[in-house]
Amino acid sequence: MNEKLELDKRKAFILATVVYEYIATAEPVGSLTLTQKYNLGVSSATIRNEMAELEASGYLVQPHTSAGRIPSDAGYRTYVDRLMQPESLTKDDSRRIRDEFREASRELADVIEQTTRLLSGLSGNLAIAIAPSRDMHAFKHVQLIWLSARTGLIVVVTSGGVAAQRVIEWTADVVADDLTRLSNALNSRFGGRVMEEIGPGDVDAVCAELGASTEIRDAVRLAFAAARQPDEPEIAASGAQNLLDQPEFHDLRKLRAILRIVEEQRTLYDLIADELNVEAAAEAAPHVRIGHELRADELSECSVVTVPYRFGDRGLGVLAILGPRRMPYGRLIALASGTARSLGEHLNDVEIR
Template sequence: MIDKPELDKRKAFILATVVYEYINTAEPVGSVTLAQKYNLGVSSATIRNEMAELEAGGYLVQPHTSAGRVPSDAGYRTYVDRLMPPEQLTKDDTRRIRDQFREASRELGDVIEQTTRLLSGLSGNLAIAIAPSRDTHAFKHIQLIWLSARTSMVVVVTSGGVAAQRVIEWQTDVAADDLTRLSNALNSRLGGRIMQDVTAGQLDAICADSGASAEMREAVRGAFAQARQTDEPGLAASGAQNLLDQPEFHDLRKLRAILRFVEEQRTLYDLVADELASDAPHTGQPHVRIGHELGPDELSECSVVTVPYSFGDRGVGVLAILGPRRMPYARLMALASGTARSLGDHLNDVEIR
């Protein structure tokens, strides 16, 4: 681990082959296997020497003295960044993604959840999605709906198609006309504004102008607050049971730790939301984090592929795939990218204009 010299061509090829083989077999790979299965043109002894140097360089580790080698975090990292042949989506995958979105819902929450189901099914791993942060959406419409003298419902529609909705109980009777007047005033003066640009002061001013009561003003404020609430993540995950199939998770203790981590909305959100908060430009490229790069110890044997998706020109969410470090990175990156693109397209098509 001390020095990390540039890898010469043969070392790079051997490292790539070890990672590839290990991803496919889940068994530590030895020099003889490598020499036989792949056409290296050198003997196993030479490969042994190279592998020893790769281990000294921190790219490979041995589970025990007389076992083959397994990639380390750094080994996977090098593989992903520089050695791995990129993959395209297969025809079959493309079709399945297309079919899925063709009949997808128009409700943001549902779309997000369906997308995780699709992605977990295609990838055979756990899929996670974060819905776009709400306060980057444009305000479209608010409606205060009279239900009875003491109860109303307020609905806020934004460009995400997300309608924040809540029921209000009034302390004093209200008239349907007052609600309509206030709704109209808000709509005409705020239409098209970005949610996060709407200040409480503006709301108050509009309420005052249309003669709304203090109680109604509070209701409007509350509705806007809810509509752009960002700490209610809008998170979906599915496919946790896929992890059971991975041999590295046959150890119940590890599995439990991971599942507990995943069940906790908050931690899961933090895990994926790094991607949103990061200074890296949102290039739309998938991003891979491997093992300890993820942070939490529970996930030290996992990797995560994240890819941002966008719709409109502002809203940005994230798709992610969580699986064992021994995951088919190229394929999953292609899948995540393709799904993110289709999701963005779908959201754009469906967006309320």
């Protein structure tokens, strides 16, 4: 790969057209195709010269001598950053998104999953969603419920809904009144706070005041910990079978590598989650990572579009679309952004105030 010479207008147009055409056809693009299908005003020989220079500069590559050119990572990157024209949602997509969220669940986990289904259906790729971070949720309510002398239930509610619930078994008998008093004390102490402000120490303090047993204290601690940070990352993915339609995944090894990533939620989470930190402060803008930019060999022929979405000022989640590098970036960015916006609005609507 040589020096990246600044692209003159014609080179830029040729590069953009090659990317566009390759995305559409999945076939290497030759000089003749370009002159025939697009009005370039010059002959194919000229295009050949230009394409040779674009290849020397690292924007295009040639699969083999007698084939046309396909974009390199750098070619896609330039296309996405500078050449492509932004698209907006079509009326139809817009309507489908609106309709979907009109009937969406109030339950966070369900919403997340439903959203990936919607987005994978619209985009024809694999869609992923990470639930909004919970640290900024407002504490709403905690209730310890007496089920029997040796069992109870604890429920923590935040502005995002039921954030933790668990059944507890105790080794010593517990009285219902004690649980009620503790619930009341916790509620009055924590009311108005944001979840990230409530640490184990705060729980301990309240429990100590009321003389709660260590068993009860531990249960409350665990519930609050789970409310802030669930055991497993809250993530959903769907539409893996869409990838089968893409010619680049007809190679079984690549397909297997990707399916493995999707089934292992942890790696999937890691793949997307850096967006949570990077973009936390910045404006919620779509972000595209192409091929090797994903820093995963299995994904070197993939691209990912990520869009953070806001849950009021109460947390940040991420939507993502994963597909072949040869993806319609403009449309997918519009889809992801539009869906993220509607998702944010929906979450706002179902927020507990």
